[in-house]
Amino acid sequence: MRKIIHVDMDAFYASVEQRDDPELRGRPVVVAWRGNRSVVCAASYEARRFGVRSAMPAVRAERLCPEAVFVPPDFTRYRTVSRQVREIMRRHTDLVEPLSLDEAYLDVTENKLGLPSATEVAKVIRDQIRGELNLTASAGVAPNKFLAKLASDMRKPDGQFVIRPADIDTVLPPLPAARIPGIGRVTDQRLEQIGVRTIAQLRELSQGQLQQQFGRYGQRLYELARGIDEEPVVPDRPLQSVSAEDTFERDVPLAETEATIRRLAEKTWAGTRKTQRIGRTVVLKLKTADFRILTRSHTPPSPPASVEELTRIALSLRERVIGEEKTLYRLVGVGLGNFREPDDAPLQAALFEA
Incomplete structure (x- = not known):
């Protein structure tokens, strides 16, 4: 039987901001850009008492909590802290499966320090996060991933809950x-x-x-429904896709999206430089003013070999949005997916040229 832990950082982005700026501690903090189209990335527990939640429009969060302090997100800093959390986890097991910057599954059926139980491993990890990073995390301990994730929500924030096999039919x-x-x-x-x-x-x-x-x-x-989940913890899942998207300050026609598509293509291309895998399929995503999602994709014979080529394909996909030229759009995104190992993908000669 597996021993699985789900570690979930508490209000991660907001907690990092409060940790790094003493003036924010104890205050309702909302991590979001200001603006009519902005959404909440994270909310401190002080802000959550007013009903503020992640993915909520920022203007609504401001109405719910007029005293909230709005802080623009700093994802570079959050990624740095996330790596520090992962380093703590890997002291205990190599089987760490990140779900996002602020949560991960760990398989501690066998743990590196020889601790007597998964419950003890979870406690030590939480203590180390608190002591070394001055942040708190909640944890769920269970015989599988589904139950562990469920358990980590039971004692938030800064808590821990265990679902043993004998508890499943009660919990x-x-x-x-x-x-x-x-x-x-x-x-x-x-x-x-x-x-x-x-x-x-x-x-x-x-x-x-x-x-x-x-x-x-x-x-x-x-x-x-019966607590059965056989999915294993899979560390270092291979990259499958990279994308970037942006919401316009005002709804715009298709003809006015080119500059944003170019910028997002550059951002997406930069995101692929962190892996040796090669993306083959370019995707263009559009969200209309009435929230309809339109996507167009293309897999060329050879993968895009440069940001210029990725941009060209993304812009050509815009031309395939037939009959929607007069529609207004609130969001656009550019993605690169269908990643393969280098040996599995045909490469253009440009990749080998000096």
Whole structure:
């Protein structure tokens, strides 16, 4: 049986800001750029008491909490701190699977320091994060990834919760079905239509009934409702995609997106320089004023070999947005995906030229 820990930093971006600026401590901090189109990247627990949440429009956060201190995000600094947290984790196991800058799974079935239990490993990691980085983290300990992530939310902030195999049938049934990964707004509405609001009610449906309602995901729902999750912790997942996007200050027509597409292509290309893998598919993403998402993609015979080539393809994809020329857009994004190892991808001669 595996021993899995999910470590989740508490209000990570906001906590870093409060740590580094004593004047922010104890105050409601919102990490976001100001502006009508900005969204909240993170909110301190002082701000959350007013209902401020991540991904909320910044203007709404300001209405909910007029006394909030708005701090522009500094992702370079957050990445540095995130690496320091990972270094602490890797003292205990090499099986660390980052999910984002502020959370990761660890498989400590065997731990490097020979500590007697996963519970003790989680406690030591949290103590080291607090002592060395002056930040707090919450942790969940369980026999699989699903339960560990669920557990890490149980004692936030700065807490720890353990779900042992014998606890599964006590802890899971009372929880809302929406706590299961993959149940978003649409799936939750479909479950409500068939009378399912809790995991206990979800368990009343047979495997066949769930597959009939939700296809292949029905099998996954059946298993997770019973605490079954066989997914291993996978360290250092290979890069699959890099992208950058931006929201305009005002809605703009398609013809006015070129400068932004060029800038985002440069940002995306810079993001690929951190890996030896090679991206083959260029993606252009557009969000209309009424929040429709349009995407266009192209996989050339040879992967883009320069930022200029990536930019050219991204701009050509804009020409494939047929019939939408008069539509106004609020967001544009440029991405590079379908990454392969160098030996698996045909390269243009330019890559080998001096």
